[in-house]
Amino acid sequence: xxxxxxxxxYLIKTRGQQVTLSCSPISGHRSVSWYQQTPGQGLQFLFEYxxxxxxxxxxxxxxxxxxxxxxxRSEMNVSTLELGxxxxxxxxxxxxxxxxxxxxxGPGTRLLVL
Amino acid sequence: SQQGEEDPQALSIxxxxxATMNCSYKTSINNLQWYRQNSGRxxxxxxxxxxxxxxxxxxxxxxxxxxxxxxSSLLITASRAADTASYFCATDGAGGSYIPTFGxxxxxxxxx
Numbered sequence: 001x002x003x004x005x006x007x008x009x010y011l012i013k014t015r016g017q018q019v020t021l022s023c024s025p026i027s028g029h030r031s032v033s034w035y036q037q038t039p040g041q042g043l044q045f046l047f048e049y050x051x052x053x054x055x056x057x058x059x060x061x062x063x064x065x066x067x068x069x070x071x072x073r074s075e076m077n078v079s080t081l082e083l084g085x086x087x088x089x090x091x092x093x094x095x096x097x098x099x100x101x102x103x104x105x106g107p108g109t110r111l112l113v114l
Numbered sequence: 115s116q117q118g119e120e121d122p123q124a125l126s127i128x129x130x131x132x133a134t135m136n137c138s139y140k141t142s143i144n145n146l147q148w149y150r151q152n153s154g155r156x157x158x159x160x161x162x163x164x165x166x167x168x169x170x171x172x173x174x175x176x177x178x179x180x181x182x183x184x185x186s187s188l189l190i191t192a193s194r195a196a197d198t199a200s201y202f203c204a205t206d207g208a209g210g211s212y213i214p215t216f217g218x219x220x221x222x223x224x225x226x
Contacts, residue, residue, distance in 0.1 A: 058213060090157065
């Protein structure tokens with residue numbers, strides 16, 4: 001099976017802009033989670049989607065949002081970008097039968113906000 | 115705040131040596147997982163150990179879990195240069211809320 005794919009791989013934006021990142025999970029996986037990784041804060045959980053519904057949410061401001069489509073593909077959106085949003089954004093998928101499963105990560109999207 | 119904290123932050127060894135990394139956490143868990151990340155790329159799952167298990171093996175990897183001390187260790191035996199990576203432990207709570215939390219990782223360098 002193909003792994004988790006994320007697009008784009010690299011992105012440069014300026015403050016105030018918005019950005020949309022895309023994630024395609026492993027075929028058959030219904031759960032998609034998003035993480036932000038920065039040198040200062042480490043890896044932090046953003047949210048998880050299962051069957052097009054947000055099932056869990058981390059402690060991030062409302063500027064961070066996401067959605068999941070019927071084919072399990074997911075997008076996350078960050079509005080009004082700030083310099084501190086520069087990070088590696090990782091997507092992970094899992095079968096979704098239980099909430100505590102092994103996750104399979106994509107290569108990430110590296111976002112730079114200038 | 116981080117639930118899991120890895121120790122040491124960095125580890126440098128020679129090929130063939132064993133590498134041991136530790137993870138401590140604060141609250142009770144259902145399971146603990148170890149992941150590897152190569153230089154700014156995605157994480158790769160290594161091992162999942164459940165709270166009622168004490169030890170698991172996978173190839174050259176050995177993971178132990180001590181719930182009384184709220185700690186876990188990852189041992190890589192006979193290390194190779196290809197093991198150079200950052201290693202993270204991830205925990206999720208036993209209270210029913212699944213918010214996975216990762217430590218800051220141990221950066222392992224294996225010199226050929």
